[in-house]
Amino acid sequence: MIYKVLKKQNNSEMCFVCGIHNESGLNTSYYELENNQLIGVFKGHDVHQSYPERMHGGIVTALLDETIGRAVQTLDENIWGVTVEITVRFVKPVPLDQVLYTVGYVTNMRSRMFEGEGYVCNTDKEILATAKAKYFIQHVDKIVSDIDFVREQWIYVDDAKDSEVKSFDLPK
Numbered sequence: 001m002i003y004k005v006l007k008k009q010n011n012s013e014m015c016f017v018c019g020i021h022n023e024s025g026l027n028t029s030y031y032e033l034e035n036n037q038l039i040g041v042f043k044g045h046d047v048h049q050s051y052p053e054r055m056h057g058g059i060v061t062a063l064l065d066e067t068i069g070r071a072v073q074t075l076d077e078n079i080w081g082v083t084v085e086i087t088v089r090f091v092k093p094v095p096l097d098q099v100l101y102t103v104g105y106v107t108n109m110r111s112r113m114f115e116g117e118g119y120v121c122n123t124d125k126e127i128l129a130t131a132k133a134k135y136f137i138q139h140v141d142k143i144v145s146d147i148d149f150v151r152e153q154w155i156y157v158d159d160a161k162d163s164e165v166k167s168f169d170l171p172k
C-alpha cells in the first residue's frame with residue numbers, strides 16, 4: 001500500500017545511523033509517512049560488513065534501534081527515548097552498496113515507556129530483518145546534558161534527492 005511522505009525528520013551531527021558528519025556511519029535519511037510509520041533510506045558500505053558482502057548484524061541492530069526510537073516522533077516531535085531492550089531477527093543477509101529501506105512504528109505508548117517494531121527491506125520489498133524494541137522516555141536535556149542538543153546538533157538537511165521522495169509503497 002502506498003503512503004504519502006508528510007515530512008523529513010532532522011539528522012544529527014555524529015550519530016552512527018543518521019549523523020551527517022559521521023564518515024563511518026550510515027547517513028540515513030528519515031521520512032514520516034501519513035500512517036505514522038517512519039521510513040529510513042540508507043546504503044551500507046565495506047566499513048559496515050561482517051562476512052564479505054553482508055552487513056554486520058550489530059549495525060543492522062543499530063539501524064533498527066534508531067528507526068523504531070525515532071518513530072515516536074511521528075506522534076510527537078518532543079518525545080525522546082533511550083533504548084532499554086531490543087530483539088532482532090535476521091531473516092536474510094543485508095547486502096552492501098545498494099539502497100535499502102528501514103521502517104519503524106510505535107505499537108504501545110505509555111507514560112514512561114514506548115514500544116515499537118520495525119524492519120529492513122530491499123527495493124523489491126523483501127524483508128531482510130525485523131525487530132521489536134522498548135524505550136524509556138526521557139527529556140532530551142537529561143539524555144544530553146552538556147549541550148543544547150536540539151538547537152546545536154539536530155539539523156534539517158535539505159537534500160536535492162528529497163523532492164524525489166514523495167511516497168512509499170510499504171511491504172506490510
Ligand SMILES: CCCCCCCCCCCCCC(=O)SCCNC(=O)CCNC(=O)[C@H](O)C(C)(C)COP(=O)(O)OP(=O)(O)OC[C@H]1O[C@@H](n2cnc3c(N)ncnc32)[C@H](O)[C@@H]1OP(=O)(O)O
Binds near residue numbers: 015069070081085136
Ligand atoms: C541517537 C542520537 C541522535 C538521533 C536521535 C534520534 C531520536 C532517538 C532515537 C533513539 C535510538 C537510539 C537510542 C540509543 O541508542 S540510547 C543508548 C542505549 N540506551 C541507554 O543508554 C539507556 C541506558 N539506561 C539508562 O539510562 C537507565 O537504565 C534508564 C534511564 C533506562 C532507567 O533508569 P532509571 O534508574 O532512571 O529508572 P528505573 O531503574 O527506575 O527504571 C524505570 C523503569 O524502566 C524499566 N527499565 C529500566 N531499565 C530497563 C532495561 N534495561 N530493560 C527493561 N526495562 C528497564 C524498569 O523496570 C522500570 O519499569 P517499572 O518497574 O517502573 O515498570
